Amino acid sequence: MIVKVLDQKTPDVLVVPVFQDDHLATQLSQIASQIGVDAKCLEQDFKAEAKEFLLLYTNAAKTQKIYLAGLGKPGRMSEVRAVFRSFAYRFQKKLPAKVGVDLRQFHDQQLSQMAEEATGGMLMGLYSTESLMGKTNKEQKFGAAKSELQILVGAAVEKSVTHAVSRGEELAIINMAAMDLVNLPGNYKHPRLLANRMLKLASAYGIKAKLLEESDLKKEGMDALLAVGQGSPHPSLMLWLEYGTKPGKKSKTPVVGLVGKGVTFDTGGISIKPSASMQFMKSDMGGAAAVLGTFMAAARMKLPVRLIGAIPLAENMVDGTAIKPGDVIGSHSGKSIEVIDTDAEGRLILADGLSYLTQKENPDTLIDIATLTGSVIRAIGVNAAGLFTPNDALSRSLYDAGMKSGEQLWPFPMWEAYGSDLKSDVADLKNFTGKPMAECISAAKFLENFTREHPRWAHLDIAGMAFGDAEHTKAKSATGYGIRLLLKFLEGLVEKGAEE
Numbered sequence: 001m002i003v004k005v006l007d008q009k010t011p012d013v014l015v016v017p018v019f020q021d022d023h024l025a026t027q028l029s030q031i032a033s034q035i036g037v038d039a040k041c042l043e044q045d046f047k048a049e050a051k052e053f054l055l056l057y058t059n060a061a062k063t064q065k066i067y068l069a070g071l072g073k074p075g076r077m078s079e080v081r082a083v084f085r086s087f088a089y090r091f092q093k094k095l096p097a098k099v100g101v102d103l104r105q106f107h108d109q110q111l112s113q114m115a116e117e118a119t120g121g122m123l124m125g126l127y128s129t130e131s132l133m134g135k136t137n138k139e140q141k142f143g144a145a146k147s148e149l150q151i152l153v154g155a156a157v158e159k160s161v162t163h164a165v166s167r168g169e170e171l172a173i174i175n176m177a178a179m180d181l182v183n184l185p186g187n188y189k190h191p192r193l194l195a196n197r198m199l200k201l202a203s204a205y206g207i208k209a210k211l212l213e214e215s216d217l218k219k220e221g222m223d224a225l226l227a228v229g230q231g232s233p234h235p236s237l238m239l240w241l242e243y244g245t246k247p248g249k250k251s252k253t254p255v256v257g258l259v260g261k262g263v264t265f266d267t268g269g270i271s272i273k274p275s276a277s278m279q280f281m282k283s284d285m286g287g288a289a290a291v292l293g294t295f296m297a298a299a300r301m302k303l304p305v306r307l308i309g310a311i312p313l314a315e316n317m318v319d320g321t322a323i324k325p326g327d328v329i330g331s332h333s334g335k336s337i338e339v340i341d342t343d344a345e346g347r348l349i350l351a352d353g354l355s356y357l358t359q360k361e362n363p364d365t366l367i368d369i370a371t372l373t374g375s376v377i378r379a380i381g382v383n384a385a386g387l388f389t390p391n392d393a394l395s396r397s398l399y400d401a402g403m404k405s406g407e408q409l410w411p412f413p414m415w416e417a418y419g420s421d422l423k424s425d426v427a428d429l430k431n432f433t434g435k436p437m438a439e440c441i442s443a444a445k446f447l448e449n450f451t452r453e454h455p456r457w458a459h460l461d462i463a464g465m466a467f468g469d470a471e472h473t474k475a476k477s478a479t480g481y482g483i484r485l486l487l488k489f490l491e492g493l494v495e496k497g498a499e500e
């Protein structure tokens with residue numbers, strides 16, 4: 001699809017977004033008089049609720065159909081994207097090859113924001129998991145190669161709008177690429193296959209990438225990562241990513257380390273999961289997809305930051321060679337771990353990722369992102385991811401980035417007491433307290449042991465956010481959560497640096 005910014009309306013179908021605010025009545029009466037219908041009727045039938053759509057036929061000029069798109073009360077921009085996404089998804093089969101979005105009523109910063117989110121939403125609404133398995137919909141006109149999304153703005157097309165539109169487009173493409181990785185069936189993405197897909201994406205975005213093979217992991221002592229994959233015929237791997245050049249001693253360029261959980265399928269191992277819903281555990285690499293997506297976004301936006309990424313990849317399987325409850329394993333940090341529950345595997349592979357990354361690069365900020373526990377879902381549901389960090393300033397910055405991006409975070413306490421139950425009789429630590437309480441916090445406390453006492457580390461538990469119910473699929477589906485959040489956070493760091 002081609003996305004254009006135009007100052008004249010030529011499309012056959014026009015989408016007019018409408019906020020539920022003080023201007024609603026005036027806006028509706030203007031539209032009514034333009035197309036020659038009664039304003040009172042229109043007001044009665046359209047309240048501009050979020051995701052309320054009304055089709056109006058018109059013979060004014062070239063445009064034959066106008067869709068009013070309710071945006072609800074003005075609030076978060078991510079909600080505007082959700083409305084456009086819903087619109088494109090619901091009406092895609094009826095839309096012609098040229099569709100316009102009328103933004104002529106908006107100005108300045110609001111116009112740029114609307115342009116970004118309208119573009120992103122319209123593109124993401126066409127996302128389908130069917131194309132993932134090679135199916136294409138040839139009959140559909142809107143979304144086909146030469147079809148056009150026209151963003152209509154006032155007479156002078158401003159540079160800032162063109163920029164916003166291309167940002168919306170790029171972010172949608174990256175978001176959907178991450179969704180593809182997460183939606184992919186487990187047998188299409190065991191560690192080697194997923195690594196190959198990620199290497200391809202990294203190279204397309206000009207990101208430096210290197211794959212650590214099983215033999216490298218052995219040499220480096222990443223025994224915890226190796227242990228998780230030892231029951232699988234597909235050995236564990238680690239993908240290493242770098243973006244931006246190493247800053248000099250006096251440079252203020254922020255250096256951020258990102259570690260993403262890449263369990264390509266989580267059966268639970270010998271501590272096997274119940275079979276109901278186990279298919280959703282193909283999404284246990286949502287953190288890995290978020291890390292790669294953040295690199296892709298930073299590269300596309302040419303963000304002045306340096307990023308280091310470590311993505312441990314493993315398949316957690318049930319086998320004669322698999323780790324067993326009670327086994328004691330080593331780790332990159334040198335600390336030994338008693339594996340109480342083989343289903344608490346994410347923290348094992350992250351432990352090696354965190355320890356390896358800090359030893360190699362020691363970034364200013366260290367963040368891991370992972371579908372780590374069911375416990376975080378029981379605690380706060382599917383409206384926010386869990387935020388775990390002993391650093392209050394980092395907590396605030398990440399929280400703010402969550403609010404701004406619409407990918408919300410909610411903080412949990414990290415008091416010492418939560419880590420005391422991780423003591424083991426036979427090893428330095430055990431991977432599960434054995435107590436069915438505050439599991440998402442004790443998981444975070446476990447990880448803290450492998451950060452080499454990094455002063456600015458945060459763990460994001462995205463178990464409830466990476467995969468969920470969506471309009472466009474019957475079963476649950478990927479969200480790409482984390483990319484927009486981490487991009488906002490990085491942009492915040494850049495801004496802060498510029499202020500100093």
Ligand code: BES
Pocket residue numbers: 266268284341343344345346371372373374375432439463464
């Ligand atoms: N991958 C799961 C966590 C998960 C659950 C992600 C639901 C997405 C949706 C993780 O590896 C796991 O199994 N965690 C266990 C830990 C427990 C054994 C301490 C859990 O949360 O039950």
Ligand code: ZN
Pocket residue numbers: 266268342343344345346
């Ligand atoms: Zn597990």
Ligand code: ZN
Pocket residue numbers: 263266284343345346371372
């Ligand atoms: Zn898992």
